[in-house]
Amino acid sequence: MDPIKRQKDNIKYGIDIWNVYDFMYLNHNKIPQLVVLEIVIPYESDLIIESKSLKLYLNEFYKKSFSNKEVLIKKIKSQLELTIKHPIKIKVLKKFRPEPKYLDLNNTKLKKTKPNTIIKFNGFRSICPVTSQPDFANIYLYLDKSIDVGYLNKYLMSYKEHGGFHEKCIDKIFIDLYSKLKPDHIEVCGRFQRRGGIDINPIRGTKKKILFNNFREFNQ
Structure with a gap:
């Protein structure tokens, strides 16, 4: 994955929420699992990820088997944090929240x-x-x-x-x-x-x- 330097402004707080829809991996029985990933990157990070390089990285998981989702998430999380040198949050998304009243x-x-x-x-x-x-x-x-x-x-x-x-x-x-x-x-x-x-x-x-x-x- 390719890191990109974040061009920071005078902003106190923020996050970037990335929803990954095209993600597939194999479970412990080698059966394909198609899921949605939610990745949350804090604004405080000095680096962000180039989106195409992230997609190419995640595309390789379709042929990799994991014993459970926790092991899968831990592997992706550690690699992302190594790339941008900052803690992130990542999970398999089960459902989206409702839109706020506006x-x-x-x-x-x-x-x-x-x-x-x-x-x-x-x-x-x-x-x-x-x-x-x-x-x-x-x-x-x-x-x-x-x-x-x-x-x-x-x-x-x-x-x-x-x-x-x-x-x-x-x-x-x-x-x-x-x-x-x-x-x-x-x-x-x-x-x-x-x-x-x-x-x-x-x-x-x-x-x-x-x-x-x-x-x-x-x-x-």
């Missing part, structure tokens, strides 16, 4: 949002700086302050030609909105559509306890 930014008639509201922007688009292909996501935002609906819509739509990795787009949204509003509590979550069987969902916030969990969008 204000639909695309269709609301409000001119300003209310404080302490979860806002959802549907149809975020950015450009992968490596392939020049579009990336699509829904953006979830928690703010303890109100914000102008028209401004926020225009701001998030302005990313449609922006070149940036998933993580850096969410970093920038967090920093821009934090600089503008100076809230005590803000959290930004990007639920990106999968590429190569993996979706990457960065979360950035001002509180150590993360508000958004690993829920799944219909189109992910």
Whole structure:
């Protein structure tokens, strides 16, 4: 696997949730097991993993046998931590959490949002700086302050030609909105559509306890 240096900004807390859908291994009876992996990488890590190299690494497990899931997870976890030199969390995902209740930014008639509201922007688009292909996501935002609906819509739509990795787009949204509003509590979550069987969902916030969990969008 190939590590990539994380370009850090002035952000206190965050995680990157990677859901791996195309993962198969053999159990102790050599019977194929197709499962979904959840990998959580803390923002504090100085390194992240290049997604294609992770996919190639995980693809090799289809022909490897393990006595149980715990042994499997321990092997993958140790290799990932060796690669990025930081503790991570990984598990076999049994189900996704439900989507939180939110204000639909695309269709609301409000001119300003209310404080302490979860806002959802549907149809975020950015450009992968490596392939020049579009990336699509829904953006979830928690703010303890109100914000102008028209401004926020225009701001998030302005990313449609922006070149940036998933993580850096969410970093920038967090920093821009934090600089503008100076809230005590803000959290930004990007639920990106999968590429190569993996979706990457960065979360950035001002509180150590993360508000958004690993829920799944219909189109992910």
